[in-house]
Amino acid sequence: MKALYFNKFGTSDVLKFGEVPTPSLKRNEVLVRTDYIGLNFADIYRRRGTYHIEKNNPYIDGYEAAGTIAAVGADVSNKNIGKKVLFVDGPLANAEFVALPREKQIDLPVDVSTKTAATIGLQGLTADFLAHDLAQNSPGDQVFITGVSGGVGRLLAQILIADGVRVFGSASSIPKQQAALALGVEGVVSMRDPDWKQGFTGRFDTVFDGVGKTLNDSIELLHPRGKVVFFGMAGGNPPTVDLADLLAHSKSILTGDLWDYLTSFSERKKRSARLFSYLAKGTIKVREPTVFPLAEGKAAHDYLESGKNIGKVLLKS
Ligand SMILES: NC(=O)c1ccc[n+]([C@@H]2O[C@H](COP(=O)([O-])OP(=O)(O)OC[C@H]3O[C@@H](n4cnc5c(N)ncnc54)[C@H](OP(=O)(O)O)[C@@H]3O)[C@@H](O)[C@H]2O)c1
Missing domain, CATH: 3.90.180.10 (Medium-chain alcohol dehydrogenases, catalytic domain)
Structure with missing residues (x-):
């Protein structure tokens, strides 16, 4: 072959x-x-x-x-x-x-x-477990997704919006920003803009970070008791994080690998059925x-x- x-x-x-x-x-x-x-x-x-x-x-x-x-x-x-x-x-x-x-x-x-x-497939099941196993947001929560126009980012944004969550994010080019806004993402910034954090610092319940090197920025975007869901390093390895600083503001970092959630035939069946149901309802385009x-x-x-x-x-x- x-x-x-x-x-x-x-x-x-x-x-x-x-x-x-x-x-x-x-x-x-x-x-x-x-x-x-x-x-x-x-x-x-x-x-x-x-x-x-x-x-x-x-x-x-x-x-x-x-x-x-x-x-x-x-x-x-x-x-x-x-x-x-x-x-x-x-x-x-x-x-x-x-x-x-x-x-x-x-x-x-x-x-x-x-x-x-x-x-x-994989990006959708990833988005599903990030949203439903790790973040577990409630309707009305505000979240930020780094690389919101990437494969996982797009699917995650759509699942969260369908769940009633308010989604913001970053995307590095105008076409990527337009693509995210077309999904119902409420605000999209480019991290290349020096002022990109203005109005966003301390605002979010959850920041989903699959870029990695942006981890400290993601922590800054959280309000006290907020959590970063750190799930990848598309932009490079994450920096060292100051745990004492996290503790001082009751912030947390959650991590996860999809494969630790796809542990059996029935887990794969249950999770893919949930993903396909978003597709059938038209909430994932x-x-x-x-x-x-x-x-x-x-x-x-x-x-x-x-x-x-x-x-x-x-x-x-
Ligand atoms: N934890 C898990 O189980 C799991 C499972 C699947 C995937 N992942 C991770 O999820 C992340 C996203 O995966 P994906 O499949 O959605 O990838 P993707 O479609 O390529 O999206 C990644 C996004 O990251 C941003 N980015 C920032 N710096 C970058 C750089 N130096 N090179 C490339 N992209 C960069 C880009 O958006 P901008 O240009 O807009 O910044 C890009 O759209 C990856 O880190 C991947 O490893 C984790």
């Missing part, structure tokens, strides 16, 4: 496209013929060698894709063959075929295409993703790292 792979960690120059062995199936696995593969920031960290990646020779990046079940292992019912599925935590996904443990299979509702599923052929994976990595994308980047298998 064809795959996007690499032999050593580094810049996008290490990526190659070519033939690798098709995986063989264990008894409890299904073979997914991928259709659309999600490219996520974690894949950049993995390619650089700064994040956990499945041991394989060669390395094959990617943990998220949607496609069709082409074969099943001995312990899995044949009825699964032909099903449209999504997975968001299955390794070696940058390939035509992926051997996936059955418990990681998320069945798609009939009206959700593989393209839509791959567009909202899916922006057309930017699609690169899997063979052009290097260009896709460069694009995601440039920070220019609005919404999801997919690889077409």
Whole structure:
């Protein structure tokens, strides 16, 4: 089969496209013929060698894709063959075929295409757990999202607005700011503007920070008893935080990794059903993703790292 792979960690120059062995199936696995593969920031960290990646020779990046079940292992019912599925935590996904443990299979509702599923899958489940497990805001709360036009940011904003929460955020360019305002975000600032915190300092119940290097700014935006939900480092590692200062203002930092919440087949089913329900109600509007052929994976990595994308980047298998 064809795959996007690499032999050593580094810049996008290490990526190659070519033939690798098709995986063989264990008894409890299904073979997914991928259709659309999600490219996520974690894949950049993995390619650089700064994040956990499945041991394989060669390395094959990617943990998220949607496609069709082409074969099943001995312990899995044949009825699964032909099903449209999504997975968001299955390794070696940058390939035509992926051997996936059955418990990681998320069945798609009939009206959700593989393209839509791959567009909202991992980022949507992330937004859902950030909002509903970590922040747990109430209607009327005011929150700020760094990088509100990114993939997670857009979905998080829409889920929170549908939950009755008032959303503000940052976006670095005019097109990104316009895209956020069109979702119902009430105010969008560029962190490149030296005065961007004016009117925002000390105002928020929750700040969602997936940029990382902005963590101290995020803390400043909180009012006493507010909390930062720190969930990623798209802009670089977070600075050291002064815990005594946090204590002095009763502020908190919560962190979380989606995979610690996707711990079983039933957790995946429950959480994806909640995400798909927002889609069915029309409260999540899916922006057309930017699609690169899997063979052009290097260009896709460069694009995601440039920070220019609005919404999801997919690889077409
Ligand atoms: N904790 C979890 O379980 C989990 C799961 C999935 C993703 N994540 C994290 O969530 C964050 C967002 O992921 P995503 O998939 O939404 O990524 P994305 O679509 O690329 O969005 C990231 C946003 O970060 C901002 N940014 C600031 N500095 C940047 C830089 N130097 N390079 C690139 N972007 C920069 C950009 O917005 P502006 O240009 O507007 O600033 C960009 O839109 C990442 O840190 C990712 O690792 C965490």
